[in-house]
Amino acid sequence: MASDLSLAGHEIRMAELAEFADNIVAVQALGGIHLLGTAPMGGSPGFARIHLATTDVSEAVRGADLVMVVVPAYGHEAFMRALIACAEPGQVVVFNSGYFASLVFAKMLADAGRGDDLLIGETASLVYLTRLCGAAQVRIKASKRTMPFSALPASKTPEALRRINTVYPQFVSAQNVLETSMNEAGIIIHPVSTLLNTSRIEQIGPYCSSYYDITPSVGRVMDALDREKQAVQRALGLRRISLPQLLHEFFGSSGANCYEAIRACPNYHTQMTPDSLQFRYITEDVPYGLVPIASIGDLVGVDTSTIRAIIQLAGIASGEDYWQIGRTAERLGLCGMGHKELVRYVYEGNNKDFRKR
Numbered sequence: 001m002a003s004d005l006s007l008a009g010h011e012i013r014m015a016e017l018a019e020f021a022d023n024i025v026a027v028q029a030l031g032g033i034h035l036l037g038t039a040p041m042g043g044s045p046g047f048a049r050i051h052l053a054t055t056d057v058s059e060a061v062r063g064a065d066l067v068m069v070v071v072p073a074y075g076h077e078a079f080m081r082a083l084i085a086c087a088e089p090g091q092v093v094v095f096n097s098g099y100f101a102s103l104v105f106a107k108m109l110a111d112a113g114r115g116d117d118l119l120i121g122e123t124a125s126l127v128y129l130t131r132l133c134g135a136a137q138v139r140i141k142a143s144k145r146t147m148p149f150s151a152l153p154a155s156k157t158p159e160a161l162r163r164i165n166t167v168y169p170q171f172v173s174a175q176n177v178l179e180t181s182m183n184e185a186g187i188i189i190h191p192v193s194t195l196l197n198t199s200r201i202e203q204i205g206p207y208c209s210s211y212y213d214i215t216p217s218v219g220r221v222m223d224a225l226d227r228e229k230q231a232v233q234r235a236l237g238l239r240r241i242s243l244p245q246l247l248h249e250f251f252g253s254s255g256a257n258c259y260e261a262i263r264a265c266p267n268y269h270t271q272m273t274p275d276s277l278q279f280r281y282i283t284e285d286v287p288y289g290l291v292p293i294a295s296i297g298d299l300v301g302v303d304t305s306t307i308r309a310i311i312q313l314a315g316i317a318s319g320e321d322y323w324q325i326g327r328t329a330e331r332l333g334l335c336g337m338g339h340k341e342l343v344r345y346v347y348e349g350n351n352k353d354f355r356k357r
Contacts, residue, residue: 001068001070001096001127001128002014002033002048002050003032003033003034003035003039003048003050003138004035004039004040004041004043004048004128004140005041005167006032006033006043006048006049006050006051007035007039007041007042007043007044007045007046007048008039008041008042008043009042009043010167011051012048012050012051012052013050013051013052013053013054013059013060013064014027014050014052014053014054014060015053015054015055015056015057015059015060015061016053016054016055017055017057017075017078017079017082018055021055024053024054024055026135026136027050027053027136028053029136030136031049031050032047032048032049032050032136033047033048033050033136033137033138034046034047034048034134034136034137034138035047035048035138035139035140036133036137036138036139036140037130037139037140037141038140038141038142038143039140040127040128040140040142040143041143041167041168045140057079057082057083057086058082058085058086061083061086061087061088061091062086062088063088064091065092065163066091066092066094066163066164066167067083067087067091067092067093067094068094068096069083069093069094069095069096069101070096070126072280072284073097073099073101073284073288073289073327074280074283074284074287074288076095076099076101076104076105077104077108080101080104080105080108081108083105083118084108084109084112084114087118089117089118090117090118090119091118091119092118092119092120092121092160092163092164093105093118093119093120093121094120094121094122094123094149094160094164095120095121095122095123096122096123096125096126096127097122097123097124097125097126097184097186098122098123098124098177098180098181098184099181099184099284099288099289099292099327100177100181100288100292100327100332101122101181102120102121102122102150102151102152102177102181103152103177103181103332103333103334103346104327104331104332104333105120106120106152106333106349107331107332107333110333116349116350119151119156119159119160119163120151120152121149121150121151121152121156121157121160121177122149122150122152122177122180122181123147123148123149123171123180124147124148124149124174124179124180124181124183124184124246125144125147125183125184125185125186125250127143127144127147127168127170128140128141128142128143128144129141129142129143129144129267141267142251142267143170144170144250144251145170145249145250145251145252146170146171146172146249146250147168147170147171147172148171148172148173148174148179148180148183149161149164149171149172149173149174149180150173150174150175150176150177150179150180151177152176152177152346152349153176153345153346153347153348153349154174154175154176154177154346154347155347155348155349157173157174158173161173175238175239176238176343176346176347177346178233178236178238178296178342178346179233179238179239179241181289181292182229182232182233182238182241182293183241183246184285184289185243185246185247185250186281186284186285186289187285187289187290187293188222188225188226188229188243188258189212189222189243189258189262190280190281190282190285191281191282191285191286191289191290191310191314192218192221192222192225192310193212193213193214193218193281194273194274194277194279194281194282195277195282195310195313195314195317196218196221197209197213197273198277198317200213200273201273201274201275201276201277202276205275206272206273206274206275207272207273208270208271208272208273209270209271209272209273210269210270211262211263211265211268211269212262212268212271213273214258214259214262214263215259216259218259219257219258219259219260219262220257220258220259221306221310222243222258222259223257223258223259224306225290225306225307225310226242226243226258228293228297228302228303228304228305228306228307229293229307230242231297231302231303231304232293232296232297232300232302232304235297235300235301235302235339236296236300236339236342236343237343243258243261244256244257244258244260244261247261247262247264247265248261251265251266251267253265253266277314277317277318278318282314282318283318283320286310286311286314286315286322286326287322287325287326287327288326288327290307290310290311290322290326291311291322291323291325291326291327291328292326292327292328292329292332293307294307294308294311295326295327295328295329295332296329296332296334296342298329299329299334299337299338299339299342300339300342311323311326
């Protein structure tokens with residue numbers, strides 16, 4: 001994102017947490033990032049100058065038109081704490097690949113007494129298919145054609161998009177942050193493909209796979225998770241969006257089920273597998289993607305037994321309690337809400353008025 005937007009003519013500042021300073025040493029030394037592949041936002045691939053790379057989040061955020069949080073979900077809360085301390089009233093803060101981050105951040109802001117002085121929101125996914133390929137070097141394979149976005153509350157989405165679309169015109173309005181957070185394709189694809197290929201991964205380490213090594217049987221497991229996710233969406237009054245629909249909207253691929261849709265997506269032709277279960281395909285997608293869907297399913301009375309089975313299997317195989325780690329309804333600030341209160345909150349905000357006593 002930093003390199004692509006810089007090449008498109010924007011002034012970019014990058015901030016990393018102090019304990020991970022090594023991640024940006026090369027960017028600081030070179031003064032920028034080498035972008036390979038494609039530059040989707042209008043520039044040409046090459047060297048992208050970065051105006052500032054720092055471990056001082058406040059320095060990077062000061063006066064910024066747009067604050068883009070682009071880290072794995074397990075890194076969100078550290079940046080949320082930093083932003084609570086330094087973000088300026090009226091700034092737009094976007095979590096790219098939501099994983100229910102807006103709900104968590106809204107709760108943290110309220111607990112810190114900051115109320116609604118920031119305009120916050122999230123996307124359904126990262127707009128890029130990309131991989132780091134060396135020190136200060138990144139390759140962008142492709143970008144998604146459209147990217148659903150919602151503010152929290154959703155009543156502020158039009159205002160947020162007016163400010164974001166000058167940078168990313170492909171961001172389009174979603175119903176609310178429940179829609180964006182439930183429509184990250186990786187929460188279906190990644191855990192299932194990784195868990196059902198665990199033996200091979202642990203025997204030979206990371207290897208080059210094709211279409212996530214999906215087979216019809218693996219696809220049927222994904223279909224089962226996908227149906228439960230759609231049942232939760234339906235209970236919340238959301239547009240039911242299947243994984244094949246998502247891949248069509250993002251990439252133009254088509255298929256009647258998960259197996260066909262993934263096999264029809266050229267962008268999934270080749271990728272490296274995780275090197276172990278201690279990889280974000282499990283450590284991000286299970287506790288920050290599947291756990292909240294199952295937890296919200298409980299609130300609205302939807303059976304998510306297949307999703308729960310994957311959460312349980314991932315926890316047993318990796319030796320982690322993902323229910324303890326994950327984003328449950330309580331951590332999302334939704335505890336005690338019924339169906340109507342939950343839906344009203346994501347549209348209007350101010351959850352303290354809607355909780356059941």
